[in-house]
Amino acid sequence: MxxxxxxxxxxxxxxxxxxxxxxxxxxxxxxxxxxxxxxxxxxxxxxxxxxxxxxxxxxxxxxxxxxxxxxxxxxxxxxxxxxxxxxxxxxxxxxxxxxxxxxxxxxxxxxxxxxxxxxxxxxxxxxxxxxxxxxxxxxxxxxxxxxxxxxxxxxxxxxxxxxxxxxxxxxxxxxxxxxxxxxxxxxxxxxxxxxxxxxSSTSEMVVGQGLESIFVANPTKRLIIACFASSNYRVQQILWLAEKYGRKVVLAGRSMKGIVEVASRVGELKIPKGIIADGIGKLPPEKVVVIATGTQGEPSSALNKMSRGDFSKVSVGPDDVVVLSSTPIPGNEKSVYDVINNLFRKGANVIYEAMNEVHVxxxxxxxxxxxxxxxxxxxxxxxxxxxxxxxxxxxxxxxxxxxxxxxxxxxxxxxxxxxxxxxxxxxxxxxxxxxVDGVVLEDGDAVVSDRRSLAEYGMLLILASVDAASGRMAGECEVIARGFNLTDDIERDIAGVVRDTVNGTDFDEDSLGELSRIVKKAVRKLFYRDRQFPVIIPIIVQD
The missing domain is CATH 3.60.15.10 (Ribonuclease Z/Hydroxyacylglutathione hydrolase-like)
Structure with a gap:
């Protein structure tokens, strides 16, 4: 054993x-x-x-x-x-x-x-x-x-x-x-x-009390409450409060609709009969509460789209009270506060954890x-x-x-x-x-590293041709920059390094790939002093 x-x-x-x-x-x-x-x-x-x-x-x-x-x-x-x-x-x-x-x-x-x-x-x-x-x-x-x-x-x-x-x-x-x-x-x-x-942590029941105080304090306003779609206890309390105060519930966000359906089907969410509305339609603000996704500022979420004016079903304005029933996950703070700032700009009153007991x-x-x-x-x-x-x-x-x-x-x-x-x-x-980028990436670390370099330093594409007979450069190389400040001096330096490297390297048609790697390494050294690391892509062909 x-x-x-x-x-x-x-x-x-x-x-x-x-x-x-x-x-x-x-x-x-x-x-x-x-x-x-x-x-x-x-x-x-x-x-x-x-x-x-x-x-x-x-x-x-x-x-x-x-x-x-x-x-x-x-x-x-x-x-x-x-x-x-x-x-x-x-x-x-x-x-x-x-x-x-x-x-x-x-x-x-x-x-x-x-x-x-x-x-x-x-x-x-x-x-x-x-x-x-x-x-x-x-x-x-x-x-x-x-x-x-x-x-x-x-x-x-x-x-x-x-x-x-x-x-x-x-x-x-x-x-x-x-x-x-x-x-x-x-x-x-x-x-x-x-x-x-x-x-000790606070009971989920306290959130219900905090949310109810918002229902009571805003009888003429439309309420938009954002929470994690998977927080079925939070959603349950909102449904109960909507029923108690005579409001219809509109679900905003694909994941919110899907998870509410699953939780209801397996018996973990009790939906009062007739409380869910397909859309806002002509319902007056005081008769609606919207439960939305987007507590973390996700770009494609319902709340983020509302804050940008890109959500066709809900147009946020002075008649709205928006509640973020969550706290930002570390790393998401900027995205979350961008959404909050945009909602305030549209005239909405925004309530979040720092202002009320709306999350535990x-x-x-x-x-x-x-x-x-x-x-x-x-x-x-x-x-x-x-x-x-x-x-x-x-x-x-x-x-x-x-x-x-x-x-x-x-x-x-x-x-x-x-x-x-x-x-x-x-x-x-x-x-x-x-x-994962749609599919599982085979060499994800390299892909992400390249993307970081592209985002921070840009890209240099170097096009060069070599004469098959002499093995030397055929004319000058062409340098194309994207996201990189390519000055005339830098372009001349790159052209000189490429020319000297090609002319000083023995190669044949079968070793052009190796020549490209040598050129890439030589050009990269130009930028070490200034701590710049653009993505360098040499393309060398034979005339």
């Missing part, structure tokens, strides 16, 4: 998003989550970033199944891109799988075997047994996982909070978590997203993380789901609660740990970013 359970980190550590972890023992592997990371400003033209699954491809015969903690994009979003590669069952709760089905249909991906579970269910996958445990989060169907291995229990918190007044009445099952902790937990993987926030987090704060650690009482602890600073702070909390420092490890992407009698790094596997 193997002496340790391998824990393989393919995403979700040292970063926010792209959550994916695998457990391996002997001939069995199970995968926990398969998410995306949203593209950053330094990834131009990229739709999504997904985990590198090279190790899983090489060991696909061992993979017994995929278990999903919940249905947010950073936990399920990569599945459609890898659907054709995983011929294994995928387990999740009703809303989680409903959202997976929707994403598969959007991409036209091959159907994977989806198996619904409920909180409290236990499944067997090879040598692993996985129990799904109810936890509160910002969407329904979220679960922690108690994974029984041949060497002990691995407890995965997933994304969670401890909400004593949840909208659906389903609290984090602290009793069951305590029972599992009493059995003895070998290893805990604990989410770290909000570790820097002191105290779905992630545990420091005190809730302490409660979870105290209940689970793991022998070994690994902080996950956060940047390094979050993981570091979570590790400090674990130490303060009595977990020995030598039993705590902060993992990084691509690292493989063996856990049993000890917790030690076993090896490394290929890992990192796989970029």
């Amino acid at each position: 193997a002496r340790s359970v391998k824990v393989i980190f393919l995403g979700g550590v040292g970063e926010i998003g792209k959550n994916m972890t695998a457990l391996e023992f002997g001939d069995d592997i199970i995968i926990v989550d398969c998410g995306v990371e949203f593209p950053r400003e330094d990834s131009p033209g990229i739709d999504a970033i997904i985990p590198d699954i090279t190790y899983l491809r090489d060991n696909m015969h061992k993979v017994r199944g995929i278990v999903l903690t919940h249905g947010h994009e950073d936990h399920i979003g990569a599945l459609p891109y890898y659907a054709d590669e995983f011929d294994v069952p995928v387990y999740g709760t009703a809303l989680t799988l409903g959202l997976v089905e929707r994403k598969l249909a959007e991409r036209g991906a091959g159907r994977i075997r989806l198996t619904q579970v409920n909180a409290g269910d236990e499944i067997k996958l090879g040598c692993f047994s996985v129990e799904f445990i109810k936890v509160a989060h910002s969407m329904a169907g979220a679960c922690a996982l108690s994974i029984t291995t041949p060497l002990g229990i691995v407890f995965v918190t997933g994304d969670f909070k401890i909400d004593n007044t949840p909208i659906d009445g389903k609290k984090t099952d602290l009793q069951r978590i305590a029972e599992i902790g009493a059995k003895g937990v070998l290893l805990m993987l604990g989410e770290s997203t909000n570790v820097e926030r002191k105290g 987090s779905g992630h545990a704060y420091e005190e809730e993380l302490k409660i979870m650690l105290s209940l689970v009482r793991p022998r070994f602890f690994m902080p996950v789901h956060g940047e390094y600073r979050h993981q570091f702070k979570h590790a400090e909390i674990a130490r303060s609660l009595g977990v020995p420092a030598e039993n705590i490890v902060i993992p990084a992407i691509g690292e493989v740990y063996g856990v049993g009698k000890s917790l030690k790094q076993h090896s490394n596997v290929p890992a990192g970013n796989v970029y």
Whole structure:
């Protein structure tokens, strides 16, 4: 028998998003989550970033199944891109799988075997047994996982909070978590997203109260409320308030309409009869509330289009109160505030978190993380789901609660740990970013690097011909610049370097490609001094 359970980190550590972890023992592997990371400003033209699954491809015969903690994009979003590669069952709760089905249909991906579970269910996958445990989060169907291995229990918190007044009445099952902790937990993987926030997170119910105060204070205004489409508890409260105050609800944004349909179909969203309107039509402002996508300033979202005047169904003006029921994800601040500024310019009154209690987090704060650690009482602890600073702070909390420092490890992407009698790094596997631009890019790092260079420094296209008989330049080269300030002096310098390089290099027709690489290297040296790095494309032909 193997002496340790391998824990393989393919995403979700040292970063926010792209959550994916695998457990391996002997001939069995199970995968926990398969998410995306949203593209950053330094990834131009990229739709999504997904985990590198090279190790899983090489060991696909061992993979017994995929278990999903919940249905947010950073936990399920990569599945459609890898659907054709995983011929294994995928387990999740009703809303989680409903959202997976929707994403598969959007991409036209091959159907994977989806198996619904409920909180409290236990499944067997090879040598692993996985129990799904109810936890509160910002969407329904979220679960922690108690994974029984041949060497002990691995407890995965997933994304969670401890909400004593949840909208659906389903609290984090602290009793069951305590029972599992009493059995003895070998290893805990604990989410770290909000570790820097002191105290405890606010209940989702508080958002309902904050939103209701806006309904009451603006009886003659049209209300436009932007929230994450997947935040079904938030949407539920808006629907209840619309019914209470006699307003029709208009859904704006493709994902909002789609996710509301899924949540309603699986019973996680109760839509009052007749409350949804197909469009605003001639409805007076005081009779309408619009629920829109676009809390993160996404260019194609409904709210962003409204702020630019490009959304045909809603024209924003002084009769509107716009509510952003969210906080900006790190990196999205500028996009979000651009939208807010544009909405103010159009005369709307804009309310966001800094001004009112219109958003609460779905992630545990420091005190809730302490409660979870105290209940689970793991022998070994690994902080996950956060940047390094979050993981570091979570590790400090674990130490303060009595977990020995030598039993705590902060993992990084691509690292493989063996856990049993000890917790030690076993090896490394290929890992990192796989970029999606409509399709999965084969050499994504190079593509993104070129795009960054193009955006920052521009491009130089160098056209030159050489005489076949003499092997020397035939005339002068032509230099075409795009996004680069090509002065006469620089153009002369480039022409001189190209001429000297070609005339000083032995080549034949079969080695023109190599000559182009030599020319590219020589021209690039011209710009080292000024720290400029344009994309250089030499095209050399033979006369």
